[in-house]
Amino acid sequence: MxxxxxxxxxxxxxxxxRYYEEQGLLSPERTPSGQRTYGEGTVEVVxxxxxxxxxxxxxxxxxxxxxxxxxxxxxxTQRRMLRTERDRLSDRVExxxxxxxxxxxxxxxxxxxxxxxxxxxPMDETTTVAS
Amino acid sequence: MxxxxxxxxxxxxxxxxRYYEEQGLLSPERTPSGQRTYGEGTVEVVxxxxxxxxxxxxxxxxxxxxxxxxxxxxxxTQRRMLRTERDRLSDRVExxxxxxxxxxxxxxxxxxxxxxxxxxxPMDETTTVAS
DNA sequence: CTAAAACCTCACGTTGACGTGAGGGTCAAG
DNA sequence: CTTGACCCTCACGTCAACGTGAGGTTTTAG
Numbered sequence: 612m613x614x615x616x617x618x619x620x621x622x623x624x625x626x627x628x629r630y631y632e633e634q635g636l637l638s639p640e641r642t643p644s645g646q647r648t649y650g651e652g653t654v655e656v657v658x659x660x661x662x663x664x665x666x667x668x669x670x671x672x673x674x675x676x677x678x679x680x681x682x683x684x685x686x687x688t689q690r691r692m693l694r695t696e697r698d699r700l701s702d703r704v705e706x707x708x709x710x711x712x713x714x715x716x717x718x719x720x721x722x723x724x725x726x727x728x729x730x731x732x733p734m735d736e737t738t739t740v741a742s
Numbered sequence: 743m744x745x746x747x748x749x750x751x752x753x754x755x756x757x758x759x760r761y762y763e764e765q766g767l768l769s770p771e772r773t774p775s776g777q778r779t780y781g782e783g784t785v786e787v788v789x790x791x792x793x794x795x796x797x798x799x800x801x802x803x804x805x806x807x808x809x810x811x812x813x814x815x816x817x818x819t820q821r822r823m824l825r826t827e828r829d830r831l832s833d834r835v836e837x838x839x840x841x842x843x844x845x846x847x848x849x850x851x852x853x854x855x856x857x858x859x860x861x862x863x864p865m866d867e868t869t870t871v872a873s
Numbered sequence: 874c875t876a877a878a879a880c881c882t883c884a885c886g887t888t889g890a891c892g893t894g895a896g897g898g899t900c901a902a903g
Numbered sequence: 904c905t906t907g908a909c910c911c912t913c914a915c916g917t918c919a920a921c922g923t924g925a926g927g928t929t930t931t932a933g
Contacts, residue, residue, distance in 0.1 A: 646880055666841040679852045690852050697845045704842060707835050710797040714828045721810045721821050777910055
């Protein structure tokens, strides 16, 4: 399939796909005239990239995980990197869960002592800021 | 305390503190000569900012949460924003947990069919990439 | 055969959270 | 009263993951 179709099916922009290629994440075939052609599986691969990007991984990290993604045989080194990234992500999730609880504390605190103000309440934009 | 001490105690750069001020997150007092002075509590506040930034919140979002952080009375609108951010974060954590499991799948798959290669194994940098 | 749609390669623009000097005041120590 | 450690305000640089034309070729529909 050509780049436009892949973009639509994977839910990314054409520019993004060219960028991924630039980063070494994709290596599409080319027609004699130079147009890129991708295999069917690439749709899912690109979706996975999106997940990884959303999780905060960089192009470099994703590139490092590629051999594992592509059904290729993997070296011990590659599997170690895979685990390293996993641990990094795991740590981030823990951190964010912590922050989430922190936010919950703030919420209950605000609800508890919060103003009697309702949705349509008058002005009370007390914007006191930490010194 | 002055900016250098705050920076060290909160674990951020001096530049970052000035930046936070630029973004409306901090409003330190000034000595007659113009130097910033912060209260003790600011150390913890800045650490909280770091947590929020690490969780992917923007300066704008953090600024929106400020009234709730500063012990100030909060309006219903502010509390709604607080909950909105909480939900956003919660969604992101869920997403990342998903991605984490995806990575775990990749790991077990790689371990299972992975090469018999050991740490000091020979060359096998099969870098096949999705077409 | 032609015109629109899709593709190509540069290559500069954008956004956020700072980094990094430039050039110049301020403050505790000796 | 000077020196060095900090502080100040501009203001440009950085990095990642794309966005956005410019200018030109190729493919496809009628």
